[in-house]
Amino acid sequence: MTKKKEGQRMHRSVVKTRKERLALGTKVPEMTATSPLADPNATKKECKKFYERELRRLYIELVKMQEWVKHEGSKLVVIFEGRDAAGKGGVIKRISAPLNPRHCRVVALGTPSDRQRTQWYFQRYAAELPAAGEMTLFDRSWYNRAGVERVMGFCDDAEYWEFLRCCPEYERILVRSGITLVKYWFSVSDKEQEHRFMDRISDPTKRWKLSPMDLEGRIRWQAYSRAKDDMLVHTDIDQARWYVVNSDNKKRAHLNCISHLLSLIPYKEIQPEKIKLPRRKPELREGYDRPPLEIQNFVPEIY
Amino acid sequence: MTNHAPIFSVNVDATGVTIEKIDPGHQGYRKASKTVIRRQRDAIELFRKLKADSKGFNGTYCFNFLDTARTFAMLRLQEQTQQIHDNLDRVLAHNGSAKPGAAIHKWAGSRSRVRS
Numbered sequence: 001m002t003k004k005k006e007g008q009r010m011h012r013s014v015v016k017t018r019k020e021r022l023a024l025g026t027k028v029p030e031m032t033a034t035s036p037l038a039d040p041n042a043t044k045k046e047c048k049k050f051y052e053r054e055l056r057r058l059y060i061e062l063v064k065m066q067e068w069v070k071h072e073g074s075k076l077v078v079i080f081e082g083r084d085a086a087g088k089g090g091v092i093k094r095i096s097a098p099l100n101p102r103h104c105r106v107v108a109l110g111t112p113s114d115r116q117r118t119q120w121y122f123q124r125y126a127a128e129l130p131a132a133g134e135m136t137l138f139d140r141s142w143y144n145r146a147g148v149e150r151v152m153g154f155c156d157d158a159e160y161w162e163f164l165r166c167c168p169e170y171e172r173i174l175v176r177s178g179i180t181l182v183k184y185w186f187s188v189s190d191k192e193q194e195h196r197f198m199d200r201i202s203d204p205t206k207r208w209k210l211s212p213m214d215l216e217g218r219i220r221w222q223a224y225s226r227a228k229d230d231m232l233v234h235t236d237i238d239q240a241r242w243y244v245v246n247s248d249n250k251k252r253a254h255l256n257c258i259s260h261l262l263s264l265i266p267y268k269e270i271q272p273e274k275i276k277l278p279r280r281k282p283e284l285r286e287g288y289d290r291p292p293l294e295i296q297n298f299v300p301e302i303y
Numbered sequence: 304m305t306n307h308a309p310i311f312s313v314n315v316d317a318t319g320v321t322i323e324k325i326d327p328g329h330q331g332y333r334k335a336s337k338t339v340i341r342r343q344r345d346a347i348e349l350f351r352k353l354k355a356d357s358k359g360f361n362g363t364y365c366f367n368f369l370d371t372a373r374t375f376a377m378l379r380l381q382e383q384t385q386q387i388h389d390n391l392d393r394v395l396a397h398n399g400s401a402k403p404g405a406a407i408h409k410w411a412g413s414r415s416r417v418r419s
Contacts (some may be wrong), residue, residue: 160375168381172388226343230374233347237385 039280051251059098068267075179079141082186084214085196087247108139146231164234171240181240186247313370315360316356335365
């Protein structure tokens, strides 16, 4: 056997075909072409065109998934965690963009109130969990305790260890109650985070994204790394695994994360019933005259 | 590591996990200090290695810091707890047939899909 043929045979034994992977139960979203995003020689225009086309295709899949979730009465929780400027918000924006906001909610809780501070730690998050047919995207979640609160000293040692003890049990209960829980960690490099912070400082439309806490987090980079390592190892359970998204390249992170999420949900296309626009009943219009337009406050049409 | 720092020894056996502090000069300190694990990351790696290994966790492991020792001990105990919960799930899902119940088959199927 020639070296080339042997190499091909070995490659085939390791890399399973799409058919084989489907047989194993893994859904593989089809990519329409090889990704220029991973090609260093690809032009910006090529990358943009590819990104927009793929995103459009994934949007359609997301809508199918939402229809399936609604139809099956499933409950889906997706947690997005990561350092500041890691790109969590960008992915959440892309996932929620094509979906019905009634069925797909984004939850980004702020600092707890004095009353909430006295409650069970998971209580304010539990209130946001989805009902049947809904998806909830958590832009940061109960993992605040193992991340920012631990690093900044907003919780004491006992509270931290109690969280690490409770969290896997809490998540197991959620999964047992019928919730599908998916957890993503957005991994951003030191250099890329610095670049994004500088961008936020210089761009007035992005300045609101930057808080003193972000800068403090940057100072404590290594403490964050340590907290992240601990968090991932303590809370990576079979029922709810952590998936790490390399987010140094935003476009790749968006596509990779969405296609991975789609691959985890065993959705099928739900054929909608045929819709026929009803005719207006002329008798219902009787006796109605539209009031003069001058009495309504119209927005000036300056464009 | 200085010779004045205490060492935290984690003992894993069939009955459970215990943490013990060994002060310098006490019996076993010299032996323990030779195999002491300093970094949290190494403790995590050790846990992963032992988990993947079929030989089990039983033994004594020494750590430089209490947090690191606690992490290792907790990971081991959580692993045990998880096994018990999975076992409990299987027992509760058993529908009386000779083979495990259909519900757990469904759950295991979805799990393998997620993991692959």
